[in-house]
Amino acid sequence: MTATFQLDGREFTALNGGPVFTPDTACRYALALSLPRRVGSPGEQVALQHVAALLERFGFAVERQAFRFADTLAVLLPLEILLGQALVLATLWVRAGHPWASLALAGLLVLLLALSSPLNAKARSCSIDPGPDEPAAAWSGLFRRLGPRRSAANLVARLPGSSARQDLPQLVLAAHYDSKSQRLPLAVRMALFALAIGGSAVFAALTGLSLAAPALAAGLPILAGIVIASGALLLALGSGNASPGAIDNASGVGVALHLAERLAAERALSSKLSITILVTGAEELGAIGALAYLRRHGEHLRRRAHAAGLYILNFDGPGVEGRLCLVGRGSLAGLVREACRELGYPLVGGRLPGALLDHEPFTAQGFQAVSLIGIGRASLAVHTPGDTPSRLGLGGFRQAGEVGLRSIEKIAQIE
Structure with a gap:
């Protein structure tokens, strides 16, 4: 005082x-x-x-x-990373022959980025078993079956x-x-998340802009490589009990x-x-x-x-x-x-x-x-x-x- x-x-x-x-x-x-x-x-x-x-x-x-709860993020995060990688590769693949289809795929990538955070928050909240007198939230049964029980x-x-x-x-x-x-320190994981999310957002934006300015398309393969590589490293992180x-x-x-x-x-x-x-x-x-x-x-x-x-x-x-x-x-x-x-x-x-x-x-x-x-x-x-x-x-x-x-x-x- x-x-x-x-x-x-x-x-x-x-x-x-x-x-x-x-x-x-x-x-x-x-x-x-x-x-x-x-x-x-x-x-x-x-x-x-x-x-x-x-x-x-x-x-x-x-x-x-x-x-008690289900470890839903152990399932959801890898699925979201894999889906994001698939959308990036598909966008890059169809762009040359079907530019407007690539724009639609880039839009789906943006939607995934926008929805993943609120979806994960909802999944974490619903993954917890309700108390004896507590009503179960909507979709909670699905999320409580998604991931290992703990x-x-x-x-x-x-x-x-x-x-x-x-x-x-x-x-x-x-x-x-x-x-x-984990196999990589927390600081590296944070950097990988920033690269995967930020790279995906820039990739989607450049996909749209390249329709009006084709020269911008030269950066798309590089961005795709960054997203794929960072996502692959995130998938390999794992989780263990070796840290004091x-x-x-x-x-x-x-x-x-x-x-x-x-x-x-x-x-x-x-x-x-x-x-x-x-x-x-x-x-x-x-x-x-x-x-x-x-x-x-x-x-x-x-x-x-x-x-x-x-x-x-x-x-x-x-x-x-x-x-x-x-x-x-x-x-x-x-x-x-x-x-x-x-x-x-x-x-x-x-x-x-x-x-x-x-x-x-x-x-x-x-x-x-x-x-x-x-x-x-x-x-x-x-x-x-x-x-x-x-x-x-x-x-x-x-x-x-x-x-x-x-x-x-x-x-x-x-x-």
């Missing part, structure tokens, strides 16, 4: 002994979770039990909320006392505990755990908020844990947001030396930017192509939600066996923790 005042024309900031974030402690919590913990693996259960035990030790009431769980921890008060702002600190490995996931996302859980610990100890701050710690499962399979939580608690969250405000702050891979990246918009994003300015930490913003983050299902429902991510050289090891504790950096924990804590203080001051 801080206060500003002026003395002899100069501005000073005074601290009143509020909570202090200790990066060493957050890093220690992350180290204990740095083991392969893909959905369905023994490591996943070890991590889940360890995090629950820590939260209970801090004084939180912890509930394990299990859910089970996972969220940990939902509430701080007794203020959590039940409806007149206090609701704060949700979130981080996912599962991990996965120290950065992604033991470090995010470590930050959230230490923030929970400090809030539980600092009642002067926590008494001004209704606090929930959400540790999600199956994030690596499409933010399924966040979707399952929303499905179960959506109406309650809407009431809380309307009554006194709801703020979801998600931590994903912050424990690297480098810069903080803020993904998200709205008033909460503004508070986080303000916190970074006050603390002197550089902040970058933007989306990560090909990556799904746990705040996104909340923003899609109109809630104030953001993700804080660490971006540095060590981030290149994410989703590989090289994502080990040796790549963690205390500077990343310090940045994310102090910015998170300052943002929480600002939320507590909202009237």
Whole structure:
């Protein structure tokens, strides 16, 4: 907690002994979770039990909320990539003899690009088994049969006392505990997605423009090659359990755990908020844990947001030396930017192509939600066996923790 005042024309900031974030402690919590913990693996259960035990030790009431779902993206994404490649090749093939037919095929490619994101979002939402008293959504039966069946769980921890008060702002600190490995690092996958999607869009545009300006057609084979090659590499990514996931996302859980610990100890701050710690499962399979939580608690969250405000702050891979990246918009994003300015930490913003983050299902429902991510050289090891504790950096924990804590203080001051 801080206060500003002026003395002899100069501005000073005074601290009143509020909570202090200790990066060493957050890093220690992350180290204990740095083991392969893909959905369905023994490591996943070890991590889940360890995090629950820590939260209970801090004084939180912890509930394990299990859910079952179908891994629909494991089927849909390859189908969409193959269909896109087929449309590119067909467009190139028929262009010489049937230019208007190639324009129609390019239009289908644009339609695929436009519909794939909302289709995938619908599929992910419908892939989760409904509760006993919950009506099944339209088409949910189809999506629940599309892809391998899996089970996972969220940990939902509430701080007794203020959590039940409806007149206090609701704060949700979130981080996912599962991990996965792929044949190529996350940064390469993101680049491949950007090439495949961007290349397809440019290919379709040039196909149309080349009807009026034939010289533009010279670039079509090159673009087709880029789309086909990037799509082929994406199809070969695979998914395994070889990554210890120290950065992604033991470090995010470590930050959230230490923030929970400090809030539980600092009642002067926590008494001004209704606090929930959400540790999600199956994030690596499409933010399924966040979707399952929303499905179960959506109406309650809407009431809380309307009554006194709801703020979801998600931590994903912050424990690297480098810069903080803020993904998200709205008033909460503004508070986080303000916190970074006050603390002197550089902040970058933007989306990560090909990556799904746990705040996104909340923003899609109109809630104030953001993700804080660490971006540095060590981030290149994410989703590989090289994502080990040796790549963690205390500077990343310090940045994310102090910015998170300052943002929480600002939320507590909202009237």
